[in-house]
Amino acid sequence: MATNSSNKTKVIYTLVAWTISGMIFFPILWTIITSFKTEAEAISASPSLFMFEWTLENYTQVLARSPYFDHFLNSVIISLGASIAGLLVAIPAAWSMAFVQTKRTKGLLMWMLSTKMLPPVGVLIPIYLLFRDVGLLDTRLGLVIVMTLINLPIMVWMLYTYFREIPHEILEAARMDGAGIKEEILTVLLPIALPGIASTLLLNVILAWNEAFWTLILTAAHAAPLTAFIASYSSPEGLFYAKLSAASVMAVVPILILGWFSQKQLVRGLSFGAVK
Amino acid sequence: MGSITLKQVTKSFDDVNVIKPLDLDIRDGEFIVFVGPSGCGKSTLLRMIAGLEDTTSGTIEIDGKEATSVPPAKRGLAMVFQSYALYPHMSVRNNIAFPLKQAKVAPAVIKEKIEKAATMLNLTDYLDRKPGQLSGGQRQRVAIGRAIVRQPSAFLFDEPLLNLDASLRVNMRLEISQLHKSLDTTMIYVTHDQVEAMTMADRIAVFNGGIIEQVGTPLELYRKPVNRFVAGFIGSPKMNFIDVAPKPGDATHSLGVRPEHFKITTEQGLWQGQVGVVEHLGSETFLHVHVDHIGTLTVKADGDCQAVYGDQINLTAEQAKIMHFDKQGMTIPALSWGGESAA
Ligand SMILES: Nc1ncnc2c1ncn2[C@@H]1O[C@H](COP(=O)(O)OP(=O)(O)O)[C@@H](O)[C@H]1O
Ligand SMILES: [Mg+2]
Numbered sequence: 001m002a003t004n005s006s007n008k009t010k011v012i013y014t015l016v017a018w019t020i021s022g023m024i025f026f027p028i029l030w031t032i033i034t035s036f037k038t039e040a041e042a043i044s045a046s047p048s049l050f051m052f053e054w055t056l057e058n059y060t061q062v063l064a065r066s067p068y069f070d071h072f073l074n075s076v077i078i079s080l081g082a083s084i085a086g087l088l089v090a091i092p093a094a095w096s097m098a099f100v101q102t103k104r105t106k107g108l109l110m111w112m113l114s115t116k117m118l119p120p121v122g123v124l125i126p127i128y129l130l131f132r133d134v135g136l137l138d139t140r141l142g143l144v145i146v147m148t149l150i151n152l153p154i155m156v157w158m159l160y161t162y163f164r165e166i167p168h169e170i171l172e173a174a175r176m177d178g179a180g181i182k183e184e185i186l187t188v189l190l191p192i193a194l195p196g197i198a199s200t201l202l203l204n205v206i207l208a209w210n211e212a213f214w215t216l217i218l219t220a221a222h223a224a225p226l227t228a229f230i231a232s233y234s235s236p237e238g239l240f241y242a243k244l245s246a247a248s249v250m251a252v253v254p255i256l257i258l259g260w261f262s263q264k265q266l267v268r269g270l271s272f273g274a275v276k
Numbered sequence: 277m278g279s280i281t282l283k284q285v286t287k288s289f290d291d292v293n294v295i296k297p298l299d300l301d302i303r304d305g306e307f308i309v310f311v312g313p314s315g316c317g318k319s320t321l322l323r324m325i326a327g328l329e330d331t332t333s334g335t336i337e338i339d340g341k342e343a344t345s346v347p348p349a350k351r352g353l354a355m356v357f358q359s360y361a362l363y364p365h366m367s368v369r370n371n372i373a374f375p376l377k378q379a380k381v382a383p384a385v386i387k388e389k390i391e392k393a394a395t396m397l398n399l400t401d402y403l404d405r406k407p408g409q410l411s412g413g414q415r416q417r418v419a420i421g422r423a424i425v426r427q428p429s430a431f432l433f434d435e436p437l438l439n440l441d442a443s444l445r446v447n448m449r450l451e452i453s454q455l456h457k458s459l460d461t462t463m464i465y466v467t468h469d470q471v472e473a474m475t476m477a478d479r480i481a482v483f484n485g486g487i488i489e490q491v492g493t494p495l496e497l498y499r500k501p502v503n504r505f506v507a508g509f510i511g512s513p514k515m516n517f518i519d520v521a522p523k524p525g526d527a528t529h530s531l532g533v534r535p536e537h538f539k540i541t542t543e544q545g546l547w548q549g550q551v552g553v554v555e556h557l558g559s560e561t562f563l564h565v566h567v568d569h570i571g572t573l574t575v576k577a578d579g580d581c582q583a584v585y586g587d588q589i590n591l592t593a594e595q596a597k598i599m600h601f602d603k604q605g606m607t608i609p610a611l612s613w614g615g616e617s618a619a
Pocket of ligand 1: 289294312313314315316317318319320321
């Protein structure tokens with residue numbers, strides 16, 4: 001009887017999980033479907049889920065009209081560049097916070113996190129003016145810098161949490177064995193923390209890939225990533241739902257694939273130290 | 277070479293004074309054990325010697341050279357941690373090779389040294405395993421192997437046997453003692469277990485609340501403890517303390533009698549009591565004897581002791597081996613074991 005009732009709970013949980021996933025996934029599914037409709041069908045008052053004439057026209061038109069691959073390349077460079085640059089700063093920072101703690105370490109961490117609560121518009125004007133004056137507007141380098149700064153608090157926090165899980169004594173053993181700080185970090189800390197570092201990198205690539213506020217404001221044509229490419233289908237000549245959907249699909253598919261292949265790593269990484 | 281001199285060293289964490297001003301001379305080649313109850317600062321002092329912890333004040337000299345602020349990597353000491361602290365991502369071979377690689381030793385020499393250490397520590401079959409695939413005792417050996425290959429001027433051990441089960445602990449204790457005999461290198465060994473201290477040490481430093489109460493050979497501490505703390509800490513089972521009414525002209529406030537120095541007599545003894553729990557170990561028997569106005573005394577008797585629960589027995593002690601302590605708990609040497617009156 002016990003197995004019977006636990007089977008029942010299992011079924012219920014599974015149903016709930018599927019329902020919630022379905023609800024989360026539905027808008028994405030709708031976008032994908034819309035991307036294969038004609039513009040007329042896309043805005044029809046009684047939209048159909050599958051019973052319409054499937055067409056690839058939106059994709060060919062979008063590809064013909066805008067340089068998708070340039071935007072794609074910009075997205076790759078900006079998200080990867082910002083994540084790698086972030087790691088270069090965050091790893092030593094998290095190392096010192098995790099292993100050379102002082103009285104103010106906790107406060108510093110909280111302060112760093114609190115910057116994430118600041119609405120980005122709050123610093124929009126100064127950053128815009130600064131970028132204009134030093135010539136960083138609409139450059140990949142400029143966006144890499146902004147993305148690095150935006151994601152740094154999260155990176156430091158994530159790495160700090162992973163590093164805290166590593167027994168102090170292993171690093172101390174390295175010090176006793178004659179390793180300097182460089183060898184200690186490169187040959188002992190990094191290999192042990194590799195899963196955590198990979199998760200941090202992945203999450204930040206995704207966050208930077210999807211970031212739309214700064215990319216829209218600081219780029220025009222040259223350095224515009226895929227988020228700006230989507231946005232370009234939403235205004236000047238009116239709304240084109242089907243083409244907008246096609247552009248969106250093309251923008252999210254690469255990151256969706258990356259997320260799919262790395263989901264195990266991501267889930268493990270994001271559960272932090274919860275399950276050892 | 278491996279002499280270490282501590283001069284007036286202290287350590288504070290924030291405002292908490294963990295090591296009070298402390299002097300200690302560690303001689304080249306000796307096996308010195310830091311023993312004391314948990315939390316008394318043994319690990320902290322060891323870590324200060326290692327350089328893993330800053331010294332708040334005072335100086336540390338290694339081989340006569342000032343080393344107080346030399347980083348750990350440059351002190352030429354090796355440490356074996358309680359948790360072993362092996363590098364989990366490296367094979368046993370690479371764990372042992374790590375300090376040699378840091379010292380830029382030639383690969384051929386590294387290979388040779390690893391083979392030698394592995395043979396010595398029975399690790400030859402495990403060189404390509406990861407630490408996670410080894411038993412506790414094997415991990416301990418790897419940690420020791422990693423320490424010995426670089427020929428440090430001294431070894432520091434922080435409760436290395438704590439995580440091993442009892443029988444393995446006895447074996448490893450012997451192995452470490454043998455290692456000391458064959459290497460002839462200074463070893464500083466931290467433990468809270470007085471049996472480990474007594475069995476392994478050339479000299480023991482007894483710690484209590486951030487100070488060293490006494491430094492001496494195991495037998496010196498056993499026979500001539502300077503105070504009640506050392507007397508009670510060294511020896512197993514613990515020394516019995518018996519408070520006495522002060523007499524004029526005699527500073528004695530309490531007596532100390534080790535369980536093995538009691539004698540059970542049929543005549544009128546010094547103390548009379550009722551036998552409580554009896555522990556038969558085969559080779560010896562421990563009696564817990566309740567004595568009115570004094571409390572429970574632990575008595576070590578022969579293995580074939582016939583006393584049973586509830587028996588009334590008389591106890592005496594070899595007069596010469598009774599310790600006398602004054603009001604402050606300090607030993608009164610003249611009246612105690614090894615003092616003039618006993619000699
Ligand atoms: N990093 C630290 N920060 C604050 N207090 C510490 C720290 N390390 C040790 N202590 C304190 O110092 C005292 C001595 O600790 P320790 O040297 O580990 O004792 P033992 O090894 O003799 O058991 C303890 O009271 C402990 O709480
Ligand atoms: Mg300790």
